Amino acid sequence: MKKLFLFTFLVLIYFTGFLFPQTWSPPKRLTWNAGESAEPSIAADSGSNIHIAWYDDSLGNYNVFYKMSSDSGVTWSGIKRLTWNGGNNQSIAIDSSDRIHVVWQGGAPNGDAEIFYKYSVDGGMTWSTIKRLTWSIGWSLGPNITSDSGSGIHLVWYDNNPGNLEIFYKGSTDSGNTWSGLKRLTWNTGNSSRPSITIDSSGGIHVVWDDDSLGNDEIFYKNSTDGGVTWSGITRMTWNWGQSYGPSILADNGGKIHILWEDFPIAGGNKEIFYKNSSDGGITWSGLIRLTWSWGDSYSPSIAADLAGSIHVIWEDATPGNSEIFHKTSTDGGASWLGVTRLTWNSGISWWPSVATDSSNDIHVVWGDNTPGNYEIFYKSRK
Numbered sequence: 001m002k003k004l005f006l007f008t009f010l011v012l013i014y015f016t017g018f019l020f021p022q023t024w025s026p027p028k029r030l031t032w033n034a035g036e037s038a039e040p041s042i043a044a045d046s047g048s049n050i051h052i053a054w055y056d057d058s059l060g061n062y063n064v065f066y067k068m069s070s071d072s073g074v075t076w077s078g079i080k081r082l083t084w085n086g087g088n089n090q091s092i093a094i095d096s097s098d099r100i101h102v103v104w105q106g107g108a109p110n111g112d113a114e115i116f117y118k119y120s121v122d123g124g125m126t127w128s129t130i131k132r133l134t135w136s137i138g139w140s141l142g143p144n145i146t147s148d149s150g151s152g153i154h155l156v157w158y159d160n161n162p163g164n165l166e167i168f169y170k171g172s173t174d175s176g177n178t179w180s181g182l183k184r185l186t187w188n189t190g191n192s193s194r195p196s197i198t199i200d201s202s203g204g205i206h207v208v209w210d211d212d213s214l215g216n217d218e219i220f221y222k223n224s225t226d227g228g229v230t231w232s233g234i235t236r237m238t239w240n241w242g243q244s245y246g247p248s249i250l251a252d253n254g255g256k257i258h259i260l261w262e263d264f265p266i267a268g269g270n271k272e273i274f275y276k277n278s279s280d281g282g283i284t285w286s287g288l289i290r291l292t293w294s295w296g297d298s299y300s301p302s303i304a305a306d307l308a309g310s311i312h313v314i315w316e317d318a319t320p321g322n323s324e325i326f327h328k329t330s331t332d333g334g335a336s337w338l339g340v341t342r343l344t345w346n347s348g349i350s351w352w353p354s355v356a357t358d359s360s361n362d363i364h365v366v367w368g369d370n371t372p373g374n375y376e377i378f379y380k381s382r383k
Contacts, residue, residue: 024343024382030067030076030366033058036375037065038351040366041091044358045098048072051124052354052366053102054377055088062088064104068124072362073381082118082127095147099175100124103133103143103155113139115157119176133170133179136161140168141193148199151175154228156185156195156207165191167209171228185222185231188213192220200251203227204281208237208259210245217245219261223282237276237285238263244274252305256333257282260313262299265290271297273315277334291328291337294319298326306357309333314343314353314365323349325367343380346371350378 031037035058042052050069055062064087066080087106094100100120108114115134120127134140138161145155153172158165167185172178186192190213197207205224210217219237224230238244242264250258257278262271273291278284292298296318304312311330316323325343330336344350348371356364363382368375 024341025073025380027344028073028076028379029372030377030379031056031079033374033376035059037377038368038375039088039090040352040354040368040377042354042356042364042366043092043094043100044356044364045094045100045123046096046359047098048358048360048362049123050356050358050364051092051094051100052377052379053082053090053092054366054368055090055104061086064088064090064102066102066124070123072358072360073364073379077124080124080127083116083130087116089142091143091145093145093147093153095151095153095175096149097151097175098123101145101147101153101176103145105141105143105157108132108135112136113141115140115143115155117155117176131176131179134159134168134182138162141165142195144195144197146197146199148203149201150203152199152203152227154197154199154205156197156209158193158195158209164188165193167192167195167207169197169207169228173227180228183228183231186211186220186234190214194246196247196249198249198251198257200257200281201253201255202281204251206249206251206257206282208247208249208261210247210261216241217243219244219247219259221259221282225281232282235282235285238274238288240264246300248301248303250303250305250311252309252311252333253307254309254333255279255281258303258305258311258334260291260301260303262301270294271299273298273301273313275313275334279333286334289334289337292317292340296320300352302353302355304355304357304363306361306363307359308361310361312355312357312363314355316351316353316367322346323351325350325353325365327355327363327365344369344378348372
């Protein structure tokens with residue numbers, strides 16, 4: 001009985017964050033819409049201005065919207081609509097000149113989903129015209145964008161043009177004004193999907209995705225050291241009986257590569273978050289590190305690194321009975337991890353979180369929540 005009580009007590013501490021108290025701001029609601037506002041993506045520029053993009057169906061179909069904060073999340077601009085022909089699955093990135101880049105999947109004239117893009121050079125006040133980046137006879141889905149230390153912009157997505165889902169890449173060397181032809185990164189018998197991309201401090205491009213060619217989803221990786229011109233062979237990252245999918249990748253300021261994803265650790269169990277890293281540009285990788293031990297499913301992880309070298313992971317977890325947002329930190333490059341901090345206490349579902357850090361090492365988190373009756377975008381930060 002004493003052991004059961006101690007176990008329950010420790011679990012309660014784990015999921016309430018009392019063991020590792022941290023000062024987070026109260027949640028701030030950013031949208032008030034008639035429809036569903038969901039799947040926000042967040043980024044910070046060099047001046048610690050915060051930028052987010054999300055999709056909303058209030059107007060009858062999905063479209064992409066944007067807003068920003070110039071005072072580290074205290075107040076926020078009005079909403080700007082970025083698309084008028086549909087769009088979702090958006091991704092946002094900010095380059096070394098603080099140009100803001102947004103990509104999304106949207107409907108093409110033939111009814112297929114294609115990848116579209118626009119940018120802002122004045123902090124989100126005005127935006128370029130929309131540029132179409134793919135012309136596929138299939139569906140182009142799930143774009144993910146990042147920038148390097150110069151004027152390079154890099155994009156991955158998955159596409160069923162080959163007959164099954166495969167991963168594709170294209171890049172820009174002039175801040176998005178012109179783009180390369182597409183490069184196919186995978187040739188598999190199954191489906192390769194949900195890619196994530198990052199750039200390290202030496203300009204190396206790193207991509208992860210999940211693939212079900214072996215009968216269940218596993219995580220795979222490849223990289224380019226010449227700006228996307230040529231690519232390495234594929235490295236398999238997981239060997240699991242269950243489904244390993246939804247990877248997210250990050251290169252920190254020291255060049256270490258970090259990967260996390262959701263996985264089923266035991267038969268009949270629930271989803272948990274797993275992690276590994278590489279200190280040599282993706283040549284070798286650490287052993288598997290499990291980040292969550294939950295009674296409910298842990299999923300949709302997002303990762304960011306601050307300038308002090310700390311790694312921040314957030315995810316949604318169903319252990320409280322409904323999905324809530326949680327956070328944990330590593331201060332030693334992913335070798336060890338501090339306890340869990342719970343960020344939300346809501347009657348509805350808090351889901352699809354995204355995290356970014358700014359030049360002051362503040363942490364910024366956005367997510368969707370249906371507590372108001374429909375999904376709206378919420379935000380909080382830690383100074």
